Amino acid sequence: MIHFDNVTKTYPNQGRPALENVSLDVEKAEFVFLVGPSGSGKSTFLRLVLKEERPTEGRIHVAGKDLARLTNWKVPHLRRRIGCVFQDFRLLPNKNVYQNIAFALEVIGKPRRFIRKVVPEVIDLVGLEGKRDRMPDELSGGEQQRVAMARAFVNRPMILLADEPTGNIDPATSIGIMKVLDRINRTGTTVVMATHDAAIVDSMRKRVIELEYGKVVRDQSRGVYGQAY
């Protein structure tokens, strides 16, 4: 599903590469934790998958597509197959729960009948039944993140990228978020989650890829967070 082949990414005016000679494969329906300290290259990895950045060297394949050969106007189609969740939720403050989720479908031109059908389904999936008319500022952090996950998942992407999704959320609420991610993963969606949260990584027992100074220092199935330390 995601294939990195000797990928190096050096940002302009920076000596050390953000990613250096990274080669890895993430299979379909896999759940992968991307761990490592700040600046280790986790976010760069996610940005490369979305083709928000181009690798300095190496090849990247996502969902069977060679990103180097993907023309600019086809990038939106790649992104429709990838859902994204962030630490800061990125909801639209002037739209309610339903409208926030529907927005993701409206802007890719889905018909309204389809939207009316799938948005309630995905609201149920993330556990926000009965809150479809709430505005984001009326929701807790955990609930806002559920809205963001619903928005990321509503178009049934093949891959879900989560960049520190529990970063702004207390541990008890984080468990609920992880359950939703696990549920999404069980539908056959590949999930890549970048995180600092050792407790979550340890409890999930999924594949762990650890980055340090832009290099893969550990790639372990059913891993834990802190083994390298």
Place this chain on the structure above:
Amino acid sequence: MRAQFVLSEVWIGLRRNLTMTMALIVVVAISLSLLGTGLLFVKQVDNTRSYWQSRVQLSVYLCSSQSLENQCAKTGQVTPAEIANIRSELNSNKDVSDVTYLDQKQAWAQFQKEFAGSSTLHDVTADQIPASFEIKLKNTEADAGLVANLASGYQGVAEVVDDSSILNNFYKLLDGARNAVVIIALFLLVAAILLVANTIRLSAFNRRRETSIMRLVGASNFYVQLPFLAEGMIAGLVGWLIASGLLILVKSLWLNGLQSYFPYGVTLTTTDLVEVIIIAMITGVLICGSTSFLTLRRYLRV
């Protein structure tokens, strides 16, 4: 394509940016109406010019007994033989389309008609008014000098007057007024372009949250940019509508008043006005649309 969705986004964008949008509309309206006025001027001047050009004439005045010109002093009043000679010379000239002879009696009658009621009439006697040939040229003023030179060399000719040279000062005045209007319009159009760019940039900044999410969920460039593009174009169209109203006012209140100073047959028709209004619309929409588009390419990259 979800027209309703795009329209609601456009409406939100226009409302959030209300002051900028209004400034934009006003500048577009004024610049387009000035441009339109300039174009109406151009049309009026062109119509006048072609009216006169189809009538461009050389008057070849012949020596009378009272003529003071040097060549007349030598030869005295023009003889019938000389008149016949001049007539045949002029008729054989390939640039001349029509030659009319006015003898002294006819010229005097015309003079009396033109200066009827003027005190000049009392100081002039019939034998002071010279006989003349009125020449119509095939081409425009390009040939006038040539024929005039030739004609002034004939025996018995006192003076050759190019009628179109009298109009030249008038044209200069009109051309100057037109140029001033068009130059001001061009400056304002530059201002309009900068305002469009700025409005769109502000709008893109205001809605960076929406657009970043749109890009993230895979909205195509077209979809992301269309609301902004439509915003610029709608502002341009509203500005144009106001400009159209102003142009109709300009035409009916001012140019129609001015019309009384122009010769009959040289009027601006409704077709002229509609043509100018359409040109203004195309200019407005093109300027707003293309500026929005170019601005968006800078500020809304994928």
